[in-house]
Amino acid sequence: GGQSHASREGINMAAAPRTVLISGCSSGIGLELAVQLARDPRQRYQVVATMRDLRKKETLEAAAGEALGQTLTVAQLDVCSDESVAQCLGSIQGGEVDVLVNNAGMGTVGPVEGLSIAAMQSIFDTNFFGAVRLVKAVLPGMKRRRQGHIVVVSSVMGLQGVMFNDVYAASKFALEGFFESLAIQLLQFNIFISLVEPGPVATEFEGKLLAQASTAEFPGTDPDTLRYFRDFYLPASRELFRSVGQSPQEVAQVIVKIIGKARPPLRRQTNARYSPLTLLKALEPSGALYVRTAHSLLFRWPRLLNLGLRCLAWGRLPTRVGPR
Ligand SMILES: NC(=O)C1=CN([C@@H]2O[C@H](COP(=O)(O)OP(=O)(O)OC[C@H]3O[C@@H](n4cnc5c(N)ncnc54)[C@H](OP(=O)(O)O)[C@@H]3O)[C@@H](O)[C@H]2O)C=CC1
Ligand SMILES: CC1=C(/C=C/C(C)=C/C=C/C(C)=C/C=O)C(C)(C)CCC1
Secondary structure: OHHHHHHHOOOOOOOOOEEEEEOOOOOHHHHHHHHHHHOOOOOOEEEEEEEOOHHHHHHHHHHHHHHEOOOEEEEEOOOOOHHHHHHHHHHOHHHOOOEEEEOOOOOOOOOHHHOOHHHHHHHHHHHHHHHHHHHHHHHHHHHHHOOEEEEEEOOHHHOOOOOOOHHHHHHHHHHHHHHHHHHHHHHHHOEEEEEEEOOOEOOHHHHHHHHHHHHOOOOOOOHHHHHHHHHHHHHHHHHHHHHHOEOHHHHHHHHHHHHOOOOOOOEEEOOOOOHHHHHHHHOOOOOHHHHHHHHHHHHHOHHHHHHHHHHHOOOOOOOOOOOO
16 A cells, blocks of 8 residues: 555655566567666666567667666566466566566457458467466465556557457457456455557567568458458558557557556557547447448548548658567
8 A cells, every 4th residue: 555655656765676577578569668667767677578489589688788687687478378477477586576567469460251260369369368367377466465567558459440450459359358347356456457558559560460461361251352451451551550650669658657657547548649540439439430430531531541640640750660
């Protein structure tokens, strides 16, 4: 209770740093968040930056600079493996995680007819069950200590569906339902949940999706659907990333602020330029306004969509797309 709030607000400067465990730190949002927290000017955090493949650790280590080995350590963690999770948590001093950031995730695009059930399940294994696995591992300790914060990198697609992102959106909706439910119970234990909902972010995420879209054959899909996907959706999606895409640094900054709060919010969107699109659903609960507008913008008035995106992008520098 009171003591933790005092330390979080910096009143008790001598407070021990909080241990923050982040999944998926080989690139993108996870990497940036790990570095920003480790470089906190008030040194409030001890960061365990994890990734499933340690051969990818160089970028993170270079970005961490002097923080490496001080406020940041790198550890192996595959969110799809029970053994890996157990081993990683066992290696943490005291075994206590104060803040868990479920960031690891992957996208998938394309018509559902062309995606195998196995491929869909693997998206859920990573995005949904990966987060659930980590939560099951850290929750008993948090409950015992009556303290904790669980941050989940969800998406605007955890709030509303987007054409040709059916499975990815479903995995993010699953996170939203799971963690909103958990949030109610956990208030009893002084444990907070925060679902962070970025719009498009310039990380390796988009490149991986474009690579999938260009190599996958989506067998069993009718030619009309394939044409809608390739000639309508893909160019619009590219333009959206170019115009309103955020940098991973910006998203990480929002998460750092949330972690620093004594009363963190349950939901937080990160991209004000995307919010007109999420408003379409929030303002009209039947969903018809959002679905009809998205449909029209993509299939009937693509030039209006382009114009609209350019307006939303007004006054900002184009986001550099691609790896750090
Ligand atoms: N980029 C975007 O437009 C948006 C992204 N998001 C979400 O942000 C999160 C981070 O993505 P982002 O930084 O953009 O993309 P990146 O592709 O740059 O990073 C994804 C990270 O997740 C890791 N990962 C994948 N599977 C596993 C696994 N089984 N165990 C551990 N780590 C794993 C990847 O590791 P590896 O390198 O080994 O594959 C990588 O470190 C994701 O949850 C994504 O859904 C949300 C909204 C928008
Ligand atoms: C094409 C198109 C859309 C596309 C949205 C996209 C592509 C959002 C991507 C979000 C991401 C990448 C989130 C990651 O988690 C809208 C705006 C819904 C409606 C108009 C047409």
